[in-house]
Amino acid sequence: MTFENSLQFAQSLDEKDPLKTYRDKFHIPKINRKDCIYFTGNSLGLQPKSTRQFVEEELLDWEKLGVEGHFHAKKRPWFHYHKFSKEALGKIVGAKPSEVVSMNSLTTNLHLMMVSFYRPSEKKFKIVMEEGAFPSDQYAVESQVKFHGFNPSEAIIEIKPREGEATLKTDDIVNTIEKNADSIALVLFSGVQYYTGQYFDLKSITAAGHKAGAKVGFDLAHAVGNVLVNLNDSGADFAAWCSYKYLNSGPGGVSGIYVNERHANNPDLPRFAGWWGHNEEERFKMEKGFIPMEGADGWQQSNVNVLSSAAHMASLQIFKEAGIDKLRAKSLQLTGFLEYLIKSDLEDSVQILTPKNTEERGCQLSLVVKKDGKKVFDTLTKEGVIADWREPEVIRVAPVPLYNTFEDVFNFYSIMKKVLIE
Numbered sequence: 001m002t003f004e005n006s007l008q009f010a011q012s013l014d015e016k017d018p019l020k021t022y023r024d025k026f027h028i029p030k031i032n033r034k035d036c037i038y039f040t041g042n043s044l045g046l047q048p049k050s051t052r053q054f055v056e057e058e059l060l061d062w063e064k065l066g067v068e069g070h071f072h073a074k075k076r077p078w079f080h081y082h083k084f085s086k087e088a089l090g091k092i093v094g095a096k097p098s099e100v101v102s103m104n105s106l107t108t109n110l111h112l113m114m115v116s117f118y119r120p121s122e123k124k125f126k127i128v129m130e131e132g133a134f135p136s137d138q139y140a141v142e143s144q145v146k147f148h149g150f151n152p153s154e155a156i157i158e159i160k161p162r163e164g165e166a167t168l169k170t171d172d173i174v175n176t177i178e179k180n181a182d183s184i185a186l187v188l189f190s191g192v193q194y195y196t197g198q199y200f201d202l203k204s205i206t207a208a209g210h211k212a213g214a215k216v217g218f219d220l221a222h223a224v225g226n227v228l229v230n231l232n233d234s235g236a237d238f239a240a241w242c243s244y245k246y247l248n249s250g251p252g253g254v255s256g257i258y259v260n261e262r263h264a265n266n267p268d269l270p271r272f273a274g275w276w277g278h279n280e281e282e283r284f285k286m287e288k289g290f291i292p293m294e295g296a297d298g299w300q301q302s303n304v305n306v307l308s309s310a311a312h313m314a315s316l317q318i319f320k321e322a323g324i325d326k327l328r329a330k331s332l333q334l335t336g337f338l339e340y341l342i343k344s345d346l347e348d349s350v351q352i353l354t355p356k357n358t359e360e361r362g363c364q365l366s367l368v369v370k371k372d373g374k375k376v377f378d379t380l381t382k383e384g385v386i387a388d389w390r391e392p393e394v395i396r397v398a399p400v401p402l403y404n405t406f407e408d409v410f411n412f413y414s415i416m417k418k419v420l421i422e
């Protein structure tokens, strides 16, 4: 794709965009009575206009039916609610419907996955992760390690970029895993790194982890709905994600898990059980003795958070219509255009941390403004850009293919240029 540095060119790309009608399916927040440039779909995705109806349908069922809604709700009986999202989620993460389920929140799910898949022994007890992982993941790992009686400073191996570099080399990840093969119990990595935007090579990381006799899991918070994550192809043991970032399912929206089918039918795996993971046929017999459902469903604990899951359904419906492949194709162009514009004449003042290789990134570019970064960020906000400032020095911008336009990208660049020159 060759780009041109002009508003006209941006508008011509929007004109040709096969997904151009999707923007109108979302509420775009306004700043100074104009649509803002919303580049924070990586933090909280925008609200689909259809969400209200999906949630209202559940409110109405509750209003009219009370408890009977569990089995007699018109469209989506609550007893079965977790089943309705499986097919769409499976497509988005490259898994079978039986391998995924939506439930709980992300950090909670990471803990539940580690209960089953982090099983340290005296000799093999270490966890490998990237340096600077999202803090909640760091706390989860630290507390799991302590829970098993190990010392985090000994048990956690963090992989750092090479001197003078911002992102990781797959070779360095693989070599670290190989070097520590004797002592590693788990490899837990981001899919897409929240700070740098680097999309890791899930398949190579998984292969290295398995060769070392470890389990391998991914936190897909920044990958799901953004890049094509082929979980089955990667061979990973488990994954978890949240739905309020690229999946537009609302603040605190329901999370999701993936458990590879090789673990689907193993009642001996330790897990923290609850009645929603218990054999569905016998769930209401209220008897002793936990018998897990097959597949990811067996990790559920509680009955479904229906209101939050309704919002999730609204968004998944849009993903189903648009198609994750087409979204990714547009995303490559959108982010490519942003990169091209920055490089065309802002390169002296703005450095891009995110990898150049499009296979190693999703929507997001992480920008380091070399001088007065926070001041530049604050001015951008005043000018109608909603982006994201991350300490110590990064402005994260994520043009997302469902509701951002090439014109958004061009306007962002123009504002940035004005701010930097002033």
Ligand SMILES: *Cc1c(COP(=O)(O)O)cnc(C)c1O
Pocket (backbone or CB within 6 Å): 105, 106, 107, 108, 134, 136, 137, 190, 194, 219, 221, 222, 242
């Ligand atoms: C957004 C995000 C979280 C947030 O965790 P919650 O439990 O949903 O609050 C955790 N980890 C990563 C990598 C994230 O990007």
